Amino acid sequence: MKKLGYLGPPGTFSHTAAMQYAAENEFLLVCCSGLETVFRQIQTGSMDVGVVPAENSTGGTVGETLDLLSAVEGIYITGELLLPVHQHLLVRPDVKLQEIRKVYSHPQALSQCRRMLQEQLLGIPVTETASTAAAALMVSASSWPLAAAVGSVSAAEYYGLEVLCSDIQDSGDNNVTRFLVLGREKAAISNSARTSLVLAVKDRPGALYHILREFAMRKINLTRIESRPAGNKLGDYIFFIDFLGREDDPVVLSAITEIGEFVLWSRLLGTYPVYQNSEEIETGGSVGGTVNLANIREKIDLVDNEIMHLLTIRQHLVDEVARFKTGKSKIVDRQREEEIVSRVRELAAENNLDPAIVENIYRLIIRGSVLRQQELISL
Numbered sequence: 001m002k003k004l005g006y007l008g009p010p011g012t013f014s015h016t017a018a019m020q021y022a023a024e025n026e027f028l029l030v031c032c033s034g035l036e037t038v039f040r041q042i043q044t045g046s047m048d049v050g051v052v053p054a055e056n057s058t059g060g061t062v063g064e065t066l067d068l069l070s071a072v073e074g075i076y077i078t079g080e081l082l083l084p085v086h087q088h089l090l091v092r093p094d095v096k097l098q099e100i101r102k103v104y105s106h107p108q109a110l111s112q113c114r115r116m117l118q119e120q121l122l123g124i125p126v127t128e129t130a131s132t133a134a135a136a137l138m139v140s141a142s143s144w145p146l147a148a149a150v151g152s153v154s155a156a157e158y159y160g161l162e163v164l165c166s167d168i169q170d171s172g173d174n175n176v177t178r179f180l181v182l183g184r185e186k187a188a189i190s191n192s193a194r195t196s197l198v199l200a201v202k203d204r205p206g207a208l209y210h211i212l213r214e215f216a217m218r219k220i221n222l223t224r225i226e227s228r229p230a231g232n233k234l235g236d237y238i239f240f241i242d243f244l245g246r247e248d249d250p251v252v253l254s255a256i257t258e259i260g261e262f263v264l265w266s267r268l269l270g271t272y273p274v275y276q277n278s279e280e281i282e283t284g285g286s287v288g289g290t291v292n293l294a295n296i297r298e299k300i301d302l303v304d305n306e307i308m309h310l311l312t313i314r315q316h317l318v319d320e321v322a323r324f325k326t327g328k329s330k331i332v333d334r335q336r337e338e339e340i341v342s343r344v345r346e347l348a349a350e351n352n353l354d355p356a357i358v359e360n361i362y363r364l365i366i367r368g369s370v371l372r373q374q375e376l377i378s379l
Helices: 013-025 035-044 063-071 107-112 114-120 132-141 153-159 207-217 250-262 293-325 334-350 355-378
Strands: 003-007 028-032 049-056 076-084 088-091 102-105 126-128 147-151 162-165 176-183 193-201 222-229 237-244 263-273
Touching: 003 013, 003 035, 013 028, 013 049, 013 076, 013 153, 013 176, 028 035, 035 049, 035 063, 035 176, 049 063, 049 076, 063 193, 063 222, 063 237, 088 132, 088 153, 102 107, 102 132, 107 114, 107 126, 107 147, 132 147, 132 153, 147 153, 153 162, 193 207, 193 250, 207 222, 207 237, 207 250, 207 293, 250 263, 293 355, 334 355
Parallel strands: 003 028, 003 049, 076 263, 102 126, 102 147
Antiparallel strands: 049 176, 076 176, 088 147, 088 162, 193 237, 193 263, 222 237
16 A cells, blocks of 8 residues: 655644545555655655644644655655644643643744633643654653643544633634645646746746736736745855746746746646645636637736836836936937937847837936926925
């Protein structure tokens, strides 16, 4: 039987997610002591697949998972699971709420249940543990019965505890953890898909903006973007991007090709089915939809919106220039104007545009800038 690795010990939410996936796909569960162990076991072939936590709706991203995804080669994301997280107050049999003298749990679980702990267990000492399952084990094995753990129903069942208070998390039913399924082979996709990408951005002005713009112009829906320190020097970051669509879609391939100018390196982490209970279900098989006249005109409208945005920024900068020219007799700088025209003509030629048309457009822009400066200086 194929093996599935998960972050232990038994009774954690990772264990619950792994059991859910294993039941649907007939895998033998293997408990691992750490996330890196899961990754390395898959990489070496000792494990067939793995289930690892990626992010929580209230606690945020699991940074170690992202770091391993970028560092460990030969592993792909093949699926995702969304697991509602229900935290409960677990105690040994017959222990009452007013008798509790200590609470154990993982820091994130304690944070998720802060309101209940403050309102009903105010002043009771709280001790952090490596996992919610470890907290349940401590309560179960302790010689002192008047302690409680914050954890799952499966942790209660596994360690012989009772659920004293149910659903004590602050966010009610909105607390959800996203898990990733990992493997050595890319997933076979036949319907709605999500793709994950990791990249390092070049140190140049507007690089990240240009990368995101390439996706926006093609109407590729970015569902998540996360930054992590690159580990080289302070200020260097890598970015993880999730988007709806397949990596082999021509529109996606076009976007990835275009961002090449702005990245030091990039790697596709996998295309995999969108979890069916997720609200982010992609409609249609192609990111860009059927290519037709209306579709092309929509993209032209997007480009026009970008042009108007950039013209607005340019005018704000022209206004700043006018402030420096206040009180001076010379407003027009012919040398500067000709330098701009010469530069845009070269750029036009490099991008297969008509330099004469581009020159005419820019001379109109320059004329408008001069009139704007004269208007502001005369006020």
